[in-house]
Amino acid sequence: xxxxxxxxxxxxxxxxxxxxxxxxxxxxxxxxxxxxxxxxxxxxxxxxxxxxxxxxxxxxxxxxxxxxxxxxxxxxxxxxxxxxxxxxxxxxxxxxxxxxxxxxxxxxxxxxxxxxxxxxxxxxxxxxxxxxxxxxxxxxxxxxxxxxxxxxxxxxxxxxxxxxxxxxxxxxxxxxxxxxxxxxxxxxxxxxxxxxxxxxxxxxxxxxxxxxxxxxxxxxxxxxxxxxxxxxxxxxxxxxxxxxxxxxxxxxxxxxxxxxxxxxxxxxxxxxxxxxxxxxxxxxxxxxxxxxxxxxxxxxxxxxxxxxxxxxxxxxxxxxxxxxxxx
Amino acid sequence: xxxxxxxxxxxxxxxxxxxxxxxxxxxxxxxxxxxxxxxxxxxxxxxxxxxxxxxxxxxxxxxxxxxxxxxxxxxxxxxxxxxxxxxxxxxxxxxxxxxxxxxxxxxxxxxxxxxxxxxxxxxxxxxxxxxxxxxxxxxxxxxxxxxxxxxxxxxxxxxxxxxxxxxxxxxxxxxxxxxxxxxxxxxxxxxxxxxxxxxxxxxxxxxxxxxxxxxxxxxxxxxxxxxxxxxxxxxxxxxxxxxxxxxxxxxxxxxxxxxxxxxxxxxxxxxxxxxxxxxxxxxxxxxxxxxxxxxxxxxxxxxxxxxx
Numbered sequence: 106x107x108x109x110x111x112x113x114x115x116x117x118x119x120x121x122x123x124x125x126x127x128x129x130x131x132x133x134x135x136x137x138x139x140x141x142x143x144x145x146x147x148x149x150x151x152x153x154x155x156x157x158x159x160x161x162x163x164x165x166x167x168x169x170x171x172x173x174x175x176x177x178x179x180x181x182x183x184x185x186x187x188x189x190x191x192x193x194x195x196x197x198x199x200x201x202x203x204x205x206x207x208x209x210x211x212x213x214x215x216x217x218x219x220x221x222x223x224x225x226x227x228x229x230x231x232x233x234x235x236x237x238x239x240x241x242x243x244x245x246x247x248x249x250x251x252x253x254x255x256x257x258x259x260x261x262x263x264x265x266x267x268x269x270x271x272x273x274x275x276x277x278x279x280x281x282x283x284x285x286x287x288x289x290x291x292x293x294x295x296x297x298x299x300x301x302x303x304x305x306x307x308x309x310x311x312x313x314x315x316x317x318x319x320x321x322x323x324x325x326x327x328x329x330x331x332x333x334x335x336x337x338x339x340x341x342x343x344x345x346x347x348x349x350x351x352x353x354x355x356x357x358x359x360x361x362x363x364x365x366x367x368x369x370x371x372x373x374x375x376x377x378x379x380x381x382x383x384x385x386x387x388x389x390x391x392x393x394x395x396x397x398x399x400x401x402x403x404x405x406x407x408x409x410x411x412x413x414x415x416x417x418x419x420x421x422x423x424x425x426x427x428x429x430x431x432x
Numbered sequence: 433x434x435x436x437x438x439x440x441x442x443x444x445x446x447x448x449x450x451x452x453x454x455x456x457x458x459x460x461x462x463x464x465x466x467x468x469x470x471x472x473x474x475x476x477x478x479x480x481x482x483x484x485x486x487x488x489x490x491x492x493x494x495x496x497x498x499x500x501x502x503x504x505x506x507x508x509x510x511x512x513x514x515x516x517x518x519x520x521x522x523x524x525x526x527x528x529x530x531x532x533x534x535x536x537x538x539x540x541x542x543x544x545x546x547x548x549x550x551x552x553x554x555x556x557x558x559x560x561x562x563x564x565x566x567x568x569x570x571x572x573x574x575x576x577x578x579x580x581x582x583x584x585x586x587x588x589x590x591x592x593x594x595x596x597x598x599x600x601x602x603x604x605x606x607x608x609x610x611x612x613x614x615x616x617x618x619x620x621x622x623x624x625x626x627x628x629x630x631x632x633x634x635x636x637x638x639x640x641x642x643x644x645x646x647x648x649x650x651x652x653x654x655x656x657x658x659x660x661x662x663x664x665x666x667x668x669x670x671x672x673x674x675x676x677x678x679x680x681x682x683x684x685x686x687x688x689x690x691x692x693x694x695x696x697x698x699x700x701x702x703x704x705x706x707x708x709x710x711x712x713x714x715x716x717x718x719x720x721x722x723x724x725x726x727x728x729x730x731x732x733x734x735x736x737x738x739x740x
Contacts, residue, residue: 138588139474156474159585159624164634171637196736208736210727214640217667218727243656251652261663283726284733431734 127152174212184212185221185269187276188262192221201332202349203228208281218281219261223274231349232277236263238324238351245322253318256311258282258346282335285344287429289331289369295430299377304427305370306383306415308336310408311343312366316359317404319345325358327351329365331372338429360393360402367391380418386411437483438527440520443513443553450509458508461564464542468533468562470582472623476530478549478589478599484526489549489589489599491643492683493532493579494563495606497540501565503604503650503676504533508560515680516553518707522688529556532583533563534605537575537617540568544579544621549589576609576647577632578617584639586622592642600690601643602683604676606654608661636665645669646686646724650676668727674716681709681717689725696732697725 125134125143132147142153170176174184174191182193191212199206204222211217224232239260247253259280266274289308292300300308312334319326326333328350335344352358367390374387386407393402416422450458478489494504519527528549537543547559583601591597613635615626639645646669647662649655655672662670673682685700687693694700697718704714725731 155625157623157625159618159626161626161628161630161634164630164638167637167641168631168634171640196738198736199739206739211667215645215667215669216727217663218723251655255652281723281726283722283731286734286736431737 125152125154171213177213179210179212182212185223185271185274185276186267187221187264187278190262192219192278194221200225202328202347203231204277209278217261220258220279220281222277222279223266223271224276225274229275232263232275235349235351236260236277238348241324242319242322245318247318247321249318250322253315255282256315256342256344257319258344258348282344284337284340285335285342287336287338289334289336289373292336292373292429293331293375296373297376299374299379301425301427302374302377302379302383303415303419303425305374305379306411306419307341307425307427308334308343308373309366309370310411311341312345312369313363313404313408313411315343315345316362316366317408320354320359320362320404323354324348325352325354326362326365327358329362329369331369334369336429338427338432341424341427356402359404363402363404363407364391364393367393382414382418383411386414437552438516438520439553440513440517443516443557446553446557447508447510447513458561459504459563459565461562464545464564465562468545468547468559468564469542470544470546470586470622473546473582473586475586475588476546476548478528478530478587478591480526480590480594484528484551486591486595487526487528487549487551487589488524488591488597489530489587490527490683490687491530491532491583491587491599491601493534493576493583493601493603495535495574495576495604496533496563496565497535497568497574497607500604500606500650501567503679504560504563504565506677507680508557511677511680512556512560513553514707514709515684518681518684518704519687521703521707522684522691522693524687524691524693526551531556531559531563532579533565534574534576534579534603535566535568536573537578537614537621540566542566543575543617544582546582572607573610574605574607575617576603576605576607577613577630577635578621579603580609580632580639580645581613581618581630581635582622583643584635584641585624587642589642599643600683600687601639601645602648602679602686603646604648604650604679606649606658608658609665633665644686644690646671646683648673648679648682650679668723671720671724673720678713678717678720681713682720685717685721686724689721689728689730694730696730697722698732700725 125136127145129150130148134143134145136143179193184191184193192209193212194207194209196208198208203225207221209219209221242257243254261278263277266276333347367387371387478487480487528551530549531547533545535543542564550556589599609632613630615629618624618626649672701714701718
């Protein structure tokens with residue numbers, strides 16, 4: 106019996122065997138996973154297996170398979186390759202500010218659900234600016250940052266599509282946030298007679314909380330519109346998206362954010378019987394102009410004031426169900 | 433391994449006796465327990481048996497450095513029975529749980545400790561409390577990749593080998609993994625001779641063949657130091673908790689969702705409440721699991737509305 110060194114080629118835990126190459130004749134040998142030796146059927150040599158030798162190639166192969174969408178069960182789906190990973194594109198959920206927006210998922214397991222924004226030409230620096238601002242918010246140490254940083258989009262990766270029909274397009278991939286599917290513009294369409302004013306209170310307060318966090322972190326949104334406010338009807342949550350126009354939080358920029366938030370809420374309320382006190386503060390805020398040191402331009406103070414007005418109009422806070430079609 | 437029966441009552445009775453003792457008495461090891469030393473271990477096995485014909489391997493790999501030591505203490509004091517109870521309520525028939533502890537292979541004396549897969553309360557508890565809480569830390573990385581390498585290459589589970597069903601790995605931690613597994617660490621700690629260092633992403637790729645791996649961050653404040661790096665590796669399997677006390681319930685919930693035992697988060701909330709979790713706690717657990725459930729479209733939200 107001759108002994109020979111061996112080379113482990115592949116390990117397959119599913120069937121608990123590994124393939125070994127006979128160092129004498131080069132023939133393939135199937136050895137059980139923990140076998141100390143195996144017999145070559147071609148030349149009759151017994152190959153002794155070093156139980157402690159492990160080859161990097163095994164892990165490299167696993168990684169190649171992990172990165173292959175077809176091997177991971179994502180074959181046949183449209184996809185884009187960005188940042189060295191492949192992202193399957195699912196629903197086309199909208200377009201705006203020069204982007205096509207898809208719901209998507211990382212094409213491997215464990216997976217990651219995402220929003221994929223693909224630029225439609227034009228301003229090439231947009232995603233770079235947007236991701237820089239969003240990163241600033243994630244790094245913020247302002248009060249409540251651990252909580253509020255989850256209320257703004259989180260960047261997964263920014264880059265350029267590599268290969269395929271979308272090759273060369275700028276891409277920004279953001280984390281998916283569960284349940285934020287409808288914009289305030291969709292709310293307006295679903296409630297042509299205007300929303301319940303009690304719902305407008307939580308909506309506006311959620312917007313103001315996030316704006317307060319952003320402003321205290323040194324960032325103003327700069328482009329709030331109903332289409333950039335996503336509503337979670339069941340959780341009474343609001344997310345502010347579309348930060349490509351974000352600026353440094355000057356007094357005038359902060360005041361402009363508050364005014365835009367008030368206009369968005371006014372639009373959603375149009376047609377409903379809004380109590381006078383609430384309508385008044387909305388109108389005052391919508392007319393805000395940036396004045397340095399203007400105390401009305403503090404988002405958190407305004408949030409508290411809205412709370413007081415709501416208590417005066419509707420009594421102590423209590424949960425009022427808000428629904429949207431399909432929920 | 434994996435014999436014995438789980439009894440919730442027996443487990444609770446054992447822990448009641450422990451309620452008055454301090455953690456130093458419960459975790460009495462002052463060095464790595466010889467039976468938890470991974471050096472030269474061929475494989476940790478999770479096997480079917482007549483009593484447990486459909487075993488499911490579950491590993492809790494606990495970062496025991498510095499402030500992360502609170503999780504093993506909470507598990508040993510109160511929480512492990514909740515995990516088993518919820519798994520029972522989820523009809524996960526034969527869970528077999530293994531405990532492991534993770535430190536830093538650069539300077540800790542026990543950077544990796546591994547127990548055995550067990551089905552009974554006293555044996556699970558024995559391995560958990562045999563962990564040496566070395567409590568190093570203060571560094572920027574822990575040797576999670578070494579632990580993942582061990583689980584990927586030194587475990588054999590009948591759930592996977594016989595039924596093609598992956599096991600579960602829950603790593604608790606608050607640091608990033610090293611970017612690569614140094615071959616020197618693999619040889620010094622486990623005894624394996626690698627021909628090259630292995631990038632951590634490749635270790636995860638190998639691990640993901642036989643496990644559903646999860647990384648649990650104990651609270652939102654510790655997201656900043658590690659979440660982004662772990663999400664690159666594990667995507668929505670990174671679960672940010674709001675309290676380390678929820679570790680067991682979050683892990684049990686992840687299994688229930690992934691196995692399709694609960695259809696969505698509302699059903700999970702009802703199940704947790706029925707198992708005695710308080711309302712605010714149920715909310716915390718549901719929030720921690722929401723991104724993961726969303727990745728499986730089990731979050732209870734409608735599908736995105738296609739734009740026309």
